[in-house]
Amino acid sequence: MAAKKKQEKVTRHKGMDLRDGLVIDQITDVAGAIHGVIGKRGSPQLDFPARTLANVIYDEKEGYFEIGKQKVERTLTYNTVKTFAQTLRFMALSKELVERNDFATKRDAYYQSKNWGEAKFDEQPESDAVMDDVEALFSTYNVSREELRFYPEEHGGAVAGQLVVMDTDRDGAELEIDCTKFGSGSYAIPRSVEHLRFKTDAKFILAIETGGIFERLNYHKYWQKANCILIELGGVPTRATRRFIRRLSEHRGGKPIPVYAFTDCDPYAFANIYRTLKVGSGNAAHISRFFCVPHATFLGVTPQDILDHKLMDATHKLLDVDVKRAKDALKNDPFFQMQPKWQKAVKQQLSMGVRAEQQAFAKWDLNYVMDKYLPAKLKNPKSFLP
Amino acid sequence: MIKKAKYATAEEMAAAQREISVAEFFAKNRHLLGFDNPAKAVLTTVREAVDNSLDACEEAGILPEIHVEITPVAAKKEGQQLLLEGGNGKKQKGFGGADRLIVSVQDNGPGIVKEQIPKIFGKLLYGSKFHRLRMSRGQQGIGISAAALYSQLTTGQQATITSRTGGRSKPHRFRVGIDLAKNAPEARDAEIGEKEEVPQGTKVVLEIEGRYQKHGKSVDEYLKETAVANPHARFVFKDPDGNVTTHERASKELPPPAKEIKPHPYGVELGVLINMMRDTSSRTVKGFLQTDFSRVSPDKAGEILKHAGISEGYHPKTIARDQADRLYEGIQQTKLMAPPTDCLAPIGEKQLVDGLKKEFEAEFYTSTTRPPDVYRGNPFQIEAALAYGGKLPAEEPAQVLRFANRVPLLYQAGACAISKAVAATSWRNYNLQQPKGSPPIGPLVIVVHMASVWVPFTSEAKEAIASYEEILKEIKLALQECGRRVGIHVNKSRRAEDEARKRSYIDMYLPHIGIALQQILKLSDSEREKTCGNLKSILEKTRKV
Numbered sequence: 001m002a003a004k005k006k007q008e009k010v011t012r013h014k015g016m017d018l019r020d021g022l023v024i025d026q027i028t029d030v031a032g033a034i035h036g037v038i039g040k041r042g043s044p045q046l047d048f049p050a051r052t053l054a055n056v057i058y059d060e061k062e063g064y065f066e067i068g069k070q071k072v073e074r075t076l077t078y079n080t081v082k083t084f085a086q087t088l089r090f091m092a093l094s095k096e097l098v099e100r101n102d103f104a105t106k107r108d109a110y111y112q113s114k115n116w117g118e119a120k121f122d123e124q125p126e127s128d129a130v131m132d133d134v135e136a137l138f139s140t141y142n143v144s145r146e147e148l149r150f151y152p153e154e155h156g157g158a159v160a161g162q163l164v165v166m167d168t169d170r171d172g173a174e175l176e177i178d179c180t181k182f183g184s185g186s187y188a189i190p191r192s193v194e195h196l197r198f199k200t201d202a203k204f205i206l207a208i209e210t211g212g213i214f215e216r217l218n219y220h221k222y223w224q225k226a227n228c229i230l231i232e233l234g235g236v237p238t239r240a241t242r243r244f245i246r247r248l249s250e251h252r253g254g255k256p257i258p259v260y261a262f263t264d265c266d267p268y269a270f271a272n273i274y275r276t277l278k279v280g281s282g283n284a285a286h287i288s289r290f291f292c293v294p295h296a297t298f299l300g301v302t303p304q305d306i307l308d309h310k311l312m313d314a315t316h317k318l319l320d321v322d323v324k325r326a327k328d329a330l331k332n333d334p335f336f337q338m339q340p341k342w343q344k345a346v347k348q349q350l351s352m353g354v355r356a357e358q359q360a361f362a363k364w365d366l367n368y369v370m371d372k373y374l375p376a377k378l379k380n381p382k383s384f385l386p
Numbered sequence: 387m388i389k390k391a392k393y394a395t396a397e398e399m400a401a402a403q404r405e406i407s408v409a410e411f412f413a414k415n416r417h418l419l420g421f422d423n424p425a426k427a428v429l430t431t432v433r434e435a436v437d438n439s440l441d442a443c444e445e446a447g448i449l450p451e452i453h454v455e456i457t458p459v460a461a462k463k464e465g466q467q468l469l470l471e472g473g474n475g476k477k478q479k480g481f482g483g484a485d486r487l488i489v490s491v492q493d494n495g496p497g498i499v500k501e502q503i504p505k506i507f508g509k510l511l512y513g514s515k516f517h518r519l520r521m522s523r524g525q526q527g528i529g530i531s532a533a534a535l536y537s538q539l540t541t542g543q544q545a546t547i548t549s550r551t552g553g554r555s556k557p558h559r560f561r562v563g564i565d566l567a568k569n570a571p572e573a574r575d576a577e578i579g580e581k582e583e584v585p586q587g588t589k590v591v592l593e594i595e596g597r598y599q600k601h602g603k604s605v606d607e608y609l610k611e612t613a614v615a616n617p618h619a620r621f622v623f624k625d626p627d628g629n630v631t632t633h634e635r636a637s638k639e640l641p642p643p644a645k646e647i648k649p650h651p652y653g654v655e656l657g658v659l660i661n662m663m664r665d666t667s668s669r670t671v672k673g674f675l676q677t678d679f680s681r682v683s684p685d686k687a688g689e690i691l692k693h694a695g696i697s698e699g700y701h702p703k704t705i706a707r708d709q710a711d712r713l714y715e716g717i718q719q720t721k722l723m724a725p726p727t728d729c730l731a732p733i734g735e736k737q738l739v740d741g742l743k744k745e746f747e748a749e750f751y752t753s754t755t756r757p758p759d760v761y762r763g764n765p766f767q768i769e770a771a772l773a774y775g776g777k778l779p780a781e782e783p784a785q786v787l788r789f790a791n792r793v794p795l796l797y798q799a800g801a802c803a804i805s806k807a808v809a810a811t812s813w814r815n816y817n818l819q820q821p822k823g824s825p826p827i828g829p830l831v832i833v834v835h836m837a838s839v840w841v842p843f844t845s846e847a848k849e850a851i852a853s854y855e856e857i858l859k860e861i862k863l864a865l866q867e868c869g870r871r872v873g874i875h876v877n878k879s880r881r882a883e884d885e886a887r888k889r890s891y892i893d894m895y896l897p898h899i900g901i902a903l904q905q906i907l908k909l910s911d912s913e914r915e916k917t918c919g920n921l922k923s924i925l926e927k928t929r930k931v
Contacts, residue, residue: 031906038920076899078888078925085895088902095906118894 019194020098023148026141027095031088045075046087048136058279058334065280065288065334067139085119086130087137094134097149101170103192105153106131135287144290146192146243156189156240158214158232161223163248164199179229186218186232193244198251204381205229205249207237207296209263209273213358213369222370226378233263237277242291245277249293258381259293262374265301266318266355267326270346271333274298279335298385299377303349306356309373314363315354326350341385408510409569412532413539418845419532420797424485425604427536428456428596429796431489432605434529435590436612437793439493440619441523442588444640446496450619453493454609456598458626459486486541487596487626492589497551500558507534507545507590508562508571519764519839520646521731523793533592535564540595546576548589557584598626603796609633610745611787611794615733615835617741636740641731641792647839648680650725651690651717653763660710663702671705671713672698681723690716727758727765730837733792738771738833746831749775749879752871753833756864761856766838768857770864774872775879778829784808786825788851789835795849802850804834807861816873817880830872834861896921 016024034044049055050070059066076084093112097104104112110127113120121127135145145152159165163179165187176199179187190196206228208214214232217223223230231245249256261277263269278296280288306312318326326346329336336342349355361369377384412419420430432454443450498506510531534545550557563572578584600606609621613633618640621633654662668674675687682690691698694716696709705713733741738753753771760766778785788795788804799805805825813819813826820826842852851857900918903909909917 027906031903035903035907035909035917038917038924041920041924043924076921076925078891081891081895081899081925085898085902088899088906092902092905116898119898 017195019147020101023098023143024095026138026143027091027098027148030137031091034088043075043077044084045073046084046137047140048072048074048133049140051132051136056334058338060338062289062294064278064292064294067288082119083130083133086113086116086121086127087133089113089116089119090130090134094148094150103149103151105151105191107153109150139287139290144194144243144287146194146239149192151191152239154238154240155191156193156238156244157234158186158188158211159229159244160186160214160218161229162200162202162227163229166197166199168195180223184219186214189231189240189244191240193240193247196244196247198248200229200248200257201227202229202257203227204258204260204378205231205245206299207231207233207245207259207261207277208358209233209235209261209269210358213262216367217370220367220370222374226374229257233261233273233277236273239287239291242277242280242293245296246291246293249295256295259296260299260378260381260384261296262299262358263301264355264357265303265306265349267322267329267346267349270298270342271325271329271336275329275333275335297381299381300373301356301358301360302385303345303352305373305377306352306354309361309364311356311360311363312354314360315356318349318353318355322355323350339386345385407567407569409535409564409566412510413535413566416532416536416539419529419536420849421532421536424595424597425599426797427540427594428487428489428598429603429605429608431533431536431592431594431596432456432491433608433793434533435489435491435592436609437523438530439491439495439588440612440616440792442495443493443619445522445643447640447643448495449635449638449640450616451494451622452491452619453622453624454605455488455490455624456605456626457488457490457624458598459488459593485595485597486593487598488591488593490589490591492587494585494587497549497555497586497588498547499551500549503547503549503558503560504562504571504573507531507547507560508564508573510535510564510569519649519729521644521729521791521837521839523791530590531564533594534562537592537594538563541593543593544572546591548578548584548591550584550586552586600625606631608794608796611789611796612792614738614741614745614787614833615789615792615794617733617737617744634744636744637737639737641733644731645729647726647729647765648678650681650760650763650765651675651679651720651722652760653725653840654679654717656710656714659714660707663705663710666702669701670698671696671700671702674702680725686720686722690720692716693719724760725763725765727760727767729839730758730765730767732767732769732837733835735769735771738769738835742771742773742831742833746773747777748773748829748831750872750875752868754864754867756860756867759856759860761842761854764838764840764842766836766841766857766860768860768864769833769835769837770861770868771833772868772872773831773833774875775829778831780829781827783825783827784830784832787831787833789833790841790843790848790851791837792835793848795851798844798849800850801844803853803857804836804851804861806853807834807858807865808832810858811862811865811869813869816869817876818869818872832865834864836861892922892925896925 037044048071049067050072055068055070057066057068074080074084090109093104093109106128107124109131110121110124113127131150134148138148159179160182161179165177165179167175167177169175177187208230211232211234214230217230231241233241245259249259261274263273277293279294280292306315326349330343330346336346361373421427436452436454439452440450507530537543537545544561544563546559546561548557548559557578559576559578560573561576565572606623609623610633613619613621617636618638620635623631662678663674666674666678668677672687672691675682675690676684688698694712696713732755735753735755739751742751751771751773754769756768758765758767786799786805786808788802795802808825809823818826818828818830836851836857842854844850844852896918899921900914903917904914
């Protein structure tokens with residue numbers, strides 16, 4: 001019934017992407033409900049999911065952080081009238097952006113508000129907070145911030161390998177981007193990836209922490225030999241990178257393309273980079289389900305790899321912050337608490353007292369990582385850490 | 387031959403031992419009297435002279451009018467650079483880098499009779515105020531002669547005093563110096579020109595080494611605060627740059643003349659007790675107790691002597707040391723009435739507010755005069771006043787004005803009972819900010835006045851009040867009383883502000899809700915107007931609930 005109603009509405013947004021039409025419907029629905037309440041002389045209110053850690057759940061079945069059911073109601077009063085007005089104005093801005101097929105970064109949106117007279121934001125953190133509100137509000141309708149056309153400032157990571165990305169430009173022309181044809185360069189993941197489509201028969205996606213290793217594998221066309229797609233994470237992956245990997249890996253339907261994470265061997269890589277890639281981040285749990293790759297697994301470098309590949313003399317001592325981070329993950333992070341194999345690995349690293357970088361394999365040979373390490377690991381993907 | 391170290395014999399030591407006069411002692415320890423640096427020296431000199439003038443005027447029932455003038459001495463004359471010799475024959479040096487200033491203070495008071503002038507200005511510890519228990523600004527009889535001594539030490543100039551005791555009597559002028567070794571005046575008559583107009587009152591002129599500084603702990607601040615505590619006095623001040631500031635009087639009512647009281651037995655220490663017995667004119671110890679103390683009836687005198695085990699008929703002059711000891715104990719064991727308190731003359735609640743109003747522009751004033759209380763047998767009374775809001779600085783710690791017997795205290799705030807009580811009062815209860823252990827922050831002036839026949843200063847320079855428990859408690863009660871009233875005022879004005887702000891919110895932000903809804907829902911202008919109208923009435927409804 002509800003689906004049929006949506007269908008009818010969508011027909012009103014002619015010449016527009018189906019998804020964009022749904023976003024406009026959602027914005028109109030929320031505003032319409034408020035207008036309706038005001039018409040009946042009732043106090044209008046907005047419901048936001050409560051963004052506290054207490055309202056974050058690790059969804060074991062789906063494999064990511066999920067926001068709980070607690071809601072924060074913001075009723076229009078003297079004290080909330082300013083943010084209430086600003087929230088609605090951001091919604092109006094969002095609708096306009098979708099209609100005009102444009103976007104605004106956080107900074108753009110902040111400057112837009114300077115046109116609102118008394119309702120303008122004095123500093124960007126204020127406008128960011130209201131934008132987070134709007135994002136949280138619409139996340140309950142499965143609409144992401146990018147779909148609201150509010151784009152992050154930072155772009156995604158680099159991509160190279162057996163992949164054709166199909167994009168459309170503003171005029172609606174189809175573009176086919178062959179990621180094997182960037183030579184010594186690479187394709188950069190755009191800020192919003194929702195509209196992209198893909199063509200690939202790659203066997204897996206390798207998500208790489210550091211630029212150094214990405215460069216080496218790309219330079220030597222490792223993607224050709226291994227029939228894979230290389231993606232550079234560049235530290236903790238951005239929203240766009242995570243979303244891109246997620247959509248790419250699932251675009252064929254059915255069994256997703258395997259995603260293997262390849263990072264340094266240290267608590268930061270485990271607890272921040274990999275954890276965020278796989279299950280999302282705790283303080284943005286309301287959007288995690290869009291921005292995570294639950295089926296990703298961890299190829300390496302594991303503490304055991306340090307021993308297996310005799311890298312002990314190419315390691316560094318764990319710093320106090322590393323130890324603290326590792327202990328914190330064991331004690332407080334719901335993801336690590338659910339994963340006995342990870343607990344074992346983190347404890348093993350703590351007892352070894354060292355960390356190793358991806359590039360440590362260069363001790364044996366510059367291309368050891370490509371010729372020996374990766375082939376050896378890829379023989380048995382079932383042994384990867386979950 | 388080994389040379390033996392030379393040690394002094396008792397005889398040799400005796401040859402070097404001699405009496406130290408009070409004047410010599412203070413010449414070497416002038417910081418004890420408030421002359422520790424050039425800026426403070428100027429203030430202390432002015433303060434001692436003004437305090438004396440106010441005391442004299444009030445005692446004579448005259449509304450005080452006091453002119454203070456500080457003029458720089460244009461050029462130092464060689465001959466005047468003479469330095470007087472201290473007790474050890476060494477030269478007493480002035481301060482480096484200080485200016486030479488002439489300080490002149492003139493009042494319209496009763497004047498001083500000719501014979502007394504040299505002693506008052508040329509002898510330390512001479513005066514009427516030490517031996518009596520009466521509320522007055524001066525206490526020890528050390529202040530003005532110390533200023534004269536300081537003048538003599540730093541510039542070699544003697545004090546010039548002009549005085550006229552009435553319209554008909556002849557004016558006279560003296561130049562007075564101090565003989566340090568003898569603590570005795572060296573005075574000579576100075577001519578008064580035939581045509582010179584000398585009005586009634588006293589004029590003191592001192593040439594001192596010092597530095598005049600504006601603001602802070604300075605003469606202008608001292609006069610401003612004095613004007614707050616003495617709204618019945620008029621002050622005219624001419625600073626070294628020739629700028630004239632006038633503090634007009636806000637009240638024509640003189641404070642009631644303070645009554646003199648006899649000491650209360652609880653407030654007398656053993657040594658004082660022995661001295662009093664030596665000096666008394668009573669011929670029996672019982673008579674002595676009855677006549678020389680307050681609150682000692684014949685019954686009570688008998689009770690004291692019974693406790694002490696001394697017979698009533700004993701002549702006080704024959705009381706031996708151990709008997710005095712027992713007498714002292716006997717006093718402590720006897721229950722006595724608190725001393726009379728009608729000897730105190732507080733400034734008064736209305737006068738305090740009047741004084742504050744004319745010196746500080748604020749929006750709210752309040753004051754309180756506490757009932758008298760007693761510490762160590764000395765009656766005292768605390769008053770407090772607060773000024774809030776208006777043009778007072780909102781982001782700074784409150785300004786605390788401390789007064790003892792109407793004299794402002796500018797130095798040693800940290801050691802003073804008043805500062806301690808201000809910090810110990812929890813101003814947060816009265817809607818004011820307060821960092822822990824500090825005065826409150828906000829547009830606030832705090833005035834505390836202690837009136838007493840004997841103010842317990844922590845030093846001779848009269849800069850801080852000692853923290854007796856009874857005194858601290860009374861100050862806190864007075865501050866709390868005033869604080870509550872300010873709290874109510876702050877609350878009221880805050881509520882009014884909130885109300886106004888909320889009201890302006892309607893006009894500011896409601897239109898934006900209308901605009902946003904219009905954009906999203908493609909409303910017509912009239913639909914938008916209607917929505918805003920509805921919102922306004924919804925908001926007003928919710929506020930009333």
